[in-house]
Amino acid sequence: MDAHPARYWHLLEDGRLQCDLCPRDCRLHEGQRGACFVRKRVEGKMVLTTYGRSSGFCIDPIEKKPLNHFHPGSSVLSFGTAGCNLACKFCQNWDISRSRDMDRLMDTASPADIAEAAVRHGCRSVAFTYNDPVIFAEYAMDTAQACRERGVASVAVTAGYIHPTPRQAFYAVMDAANVDLKAFTEDFYVHQTGAHLAPVLDTLLYLRHDTAVWFEITTLLIPGLNDSTPELSALCHWVANELGPEIPLHFTAFHPDYKLNALPPTPPATLTRARRIALDAGLKHVYTGNVHDVAGGTTHCASCGMALIERDWHRILAYRLDAQGACPGCGHLLAGRFGSAAGTFGARRVPVHIGSH
Structure with missing residues (x-):
C-alpha cells in the first residue's frame, strides 16, 4: 500500500x-x-509513498486535539504518517513530521481497518494528526469515507496549508478540524515555518462560510516571536470579525524543541494575557493549553456566562448541557457538537496496534 x-x-x-x-x-x-x-x-x-502506513495509533481524549466543543469527553483514534509541508523551526512533533525514515512507519492499516478499529474500541471519531493530513490527503480522505460508512466521525488536525481545489474534496469528508494558526504576521510564517499566512486564513474563511465542518483554532505562543499584545489583538479581532465570536480559540504553551530549543517555555502569565486579549476582542470561547488552568479550560455560555463545561487539562470536571446542547440557565445553544452527557474516556492515552492481516 x-x-x-x-x-x-x-x-x-x-x-x-x-x-x-x-x-x-x-x-x-x-x-x-x-x-x-x-x-x-x-x-x-x-x-x-505513505498510503496505508502510520507512525502509530493511540486512543486519546478529543480534548487533546484540541477540540473542546466536539463531543466532549469522547475518545478519538489518532494517527499520523511522516513528513510535513511546512518547515516549522518550533515543531513539537518534529521526530514524526521531519522524519525521512520510512522504517518508522511500522503500522500498516487500510482505511477499512482503521474504521473497524475505531468501532471496536468504541471511538466516536478518528483524528488525522501528529503530522499534517494534507500531505497524505488521499489516505485521509479514503479513511474518512470508510469511517463515515461506519458512523465514525473524522477530525483533521492541520495547519490549513492547502490549495482551494483539494481543500474542497478534503473537507467534504471531514466532520471537524483544528486549524493551527501559527501567528498573525507574514514575517513569522516566512521565517519560522517556510510558508505564508494568506492561504491559512483562506482555509479558515472557507471552513466558516462554505462548509458544515466544526472547527476550532490553536495558536502556540512562542516567547518573543508571536506573543506581542498588538499581534494577539490583531489575530483575535480578525477571528471575531471574520469567523464569528463563538469560534473556539486555544492558546497553548510552547516548550523548547527542535531548532528553537534555546528559547524559554511560555510563561503561564502569557497565556492568561492572551486569553484576556481575546475575551476583550469579543471572543466567547477562549482556552489555554499545555497547562493546568481550570479557568482557561472552562466553557461558558456565550449569552449568560454560566459555566457549562469545567475542565482540568483533558479531564472534564462538570458538564451542564441539555440534550440539545443548550445552556440550562438561559437556553442559548452552545456552538459545537454536543449531547446530553459528556463522554467518560478521561485523560488517558492508550496505544493500540491495528495492522492489516
Missing part, C-alpha cells in the same frame, strides 16, 4: 511535474520528492 497513485498534479511544458496540493507548488523531476517528502514522482506520475 506504500506507492498509491496521488491526485492533484500536472505536467509542465519543461517536463517537470507540478504538485497542486498545497501552495508550495513543488516542481519535480523523475525520482524527486516534494518538500513534504512523502509525495514523489515515479514514472512520470505522482505517488503517495
